[in-house]
Amino acid sequence: MNTVIEWFGLAASVIVAISLMMKNLVRLRLVNLVGSAAFALYGLLIHAWPVFLLNTFIVLVNGFYLWTMKQDSQRPETFELLELSPKDPYVEHFVDFYREDIRKFFPSFTGIPTDDPEVRLCFILRQTVPVSLVVYKKNASGEVTILLDYAVPAYRDLKNARFFFEQALRRIAEGASVVHATAEVPVHGAYLRKIGFAPVDSDEATQRYTKKL
Incomplete structure (x- = not known):
């Protein structure tokens, strides 16, 4: 041959x-x-x-x-938020199922805090399918800190993030003016920059980012 x-x-x-x-x-x-x-x-x-x-x-x-x-x-996509308690059984099931993948982007992740009353949690639904999980806290001065921002592998096209940070967050965290996030791995830092976060400082393990709403 x-x-x-x-x-x-x-x-x-x-x-x-x-x-x-x-x-x-x-x-x-x-x-x-x-x-x-x-x-x-x-x-x-x-x-x-x-x-x-x-x-x-x-x-x-x-x-x-x-x-x-x-x-x-080409059909219009629908995005919705589903707010749940951190103690909801489905949240636990979702986190357990994706735990290994979550830790690729959040190596220090050990679980969602369930005893902190300031912690809030929501799923981003895309055509009613839960495709992203966001866990955050809001303080009295109107600043939001993202604790977890995870998208399932098949839906990592930034559309979920843009819906959340450009539309939904203003509604669910009324009065919020600034969002803080932390990147433990370079790929997550690149993601944050793509959706409009700016780096502010860093230490040996993390890079901190901020975004104005």
Whole structure:
């Protein structure tokens, strides 16, 4: 077999393998479509008809779902807040389920404070699906401190955060003027800067940020 064709088939398999490691469904299907199309061409070149037919079918399936996702993305999305007590059983279940992922962004996270009466908690609902959990405190001077701001992996496109910090927070924390947040890892600091927070100071473990409402 031609060495170039062999390398082409190997590259196609690598692209498919990479796609399967992606958490974002749109990217997964897009990259998988490219890999499957390459595999279909590889099957055609070596006259392996089962390989060609199977991967052509996969290309069509990925194309169909990408088209439906695009149609869904063009429909207006609804965002809502669901405020719950930190002691609510669903909150405990949610945190337990995502605990390991939460600690990737908040390494010092040990749990939501349930005995502090100033702690407030809400879920951001997107098409009625709980996609983000925000835990915060508000002091008497109108300053809000974010204790936890976590989005589930499939919905990390900043839309949840922009809804919360640009619209919802003014309503639920009436009179709030400034929001404080802390980043323990660089990726969370990058997220805060993208949604309008500015760094103020830091120590060995954390970078502090602030945002005016």
